[in-house]
Amino acid sequence: MKSISPALFTQLLNESTPLEIDGFGPKVVESADGKTIHKLFRRKRWLSSALLYPYAVRFARNAERLGALGFETVKVRELSTCRPLGYHLVSYDKAPGRSLRELIRECPDPEYFVELGQLMARLHRQGVYFRSLHLGNVLRDGERGLALIDIADMRFSGQPLWATTRVRNFRRLLQRSDDRGLFSSSDWRTLVDAYNQKDGVDPSLLRTIKRLGDSLAE
Numbered sequence: 001m002k003s004i005s006p007a008l009f010t011q012l013l014n015e016s017t018p019l020e021i022d023g024f025g026p027k028v029v030e031s032a033d034g035k036t037i038h039k040l041f042r043r044k045r046w047l048s049s050a051l052l053y054p055y056a057v058r059f060a061r062n063a064e065r066l067g068a069l070g071f072e073t074v075k076v077r078e079l080s081t082c083r084p085l086g087y088h089l090v091s092y093d094k095a096p097g098r099s100l101r102e103l104i105r106e107c108p109d110p111e112y113f114v115e116l117g118q119l120m121a122r123l124h125r126q127g128v129y130f131r132s133l134h135l136g137n138v139l140r141d142g143e144r145g146l147a148l149i150d151i152a153d154m155r156f157s158g159q160p161l162w163a164t165t166r167v168r169n170f171r172r173l174l175q176r177s178d179d180r181g182l183f184s185s186s187d188w189r190t191l192v193d194a195y196n197q198k199d200g201v202d203p204s205l206l207r208t209i210k211r212l213g214d215s216l217a218e
Helices: 006-014 057-069 100-106 110-125 163-173 186-196 203-211
Strands: 017-022 025-030 038-040 076-082 087-093 128-130 138-141 145-147 155-157
Touching: 006 025, 006 076, 006 087, 006 138, 038 057, 057 076, 057 155, 100 110, 100 138, 110 128, 110 138, 110 145, 110 163, 128 163, 138 203, 163 203, 186 203
Parallel strands: none
Antiparallel strands: 017 025, 025 038, 038 087, 076 087, 128 155, 138 145
16 A cells, blocks of 8 residues: 655645545545546544554455456555545546436436346345445446446355345435435336346345335335
8 A cells, every 4th residue: 555645645636626525525536637536535533443454445355356256346546545644545447437326317217227126136146235335336337337336335245145134235225315216116116126037035025125115106
């Protein structure tokens, strides 16, 4: 992991375009040439697991593991740290495509929900729990299909996920109000049916997942 000075860190931010910001400043920035994304991880507490296992390192390792399992994701170029300011950075090639959130807002094509259901089935069957799953973290590209971004928070179990974990992952799709409004009850059924066709699940689990969409409008 490369160490960078506070001055170089500040220069990098000044020369980049912020893509995501929170109360402490930029979280994700894009390089001036538009080719590289820098994701910033700030250690919020002095004593935390991030001290020994930084989220930037988790991000990079998750990218490797996803690639080995055949999933499309980002290509990490470099890991950096600015210790005086308490930041770690992961730099990766800007992934092609647009988020499902953007695409569905423009045109709610049922095929998007079919593809997402199939992707979730593959993840769950291979034991991957993507805790940050939402429509903004799944990109769609005509050549590569669906790709995952913001992958620091994942768990790889090596065996198909338990039913309770699968349900929890589906719930995450509806947690964000800006995503929930993009699903109709018909879209939810399309997603769940595609999921079941790709990885047939227990009927009771299927009913539970379908009921999550009961409150959605037609």
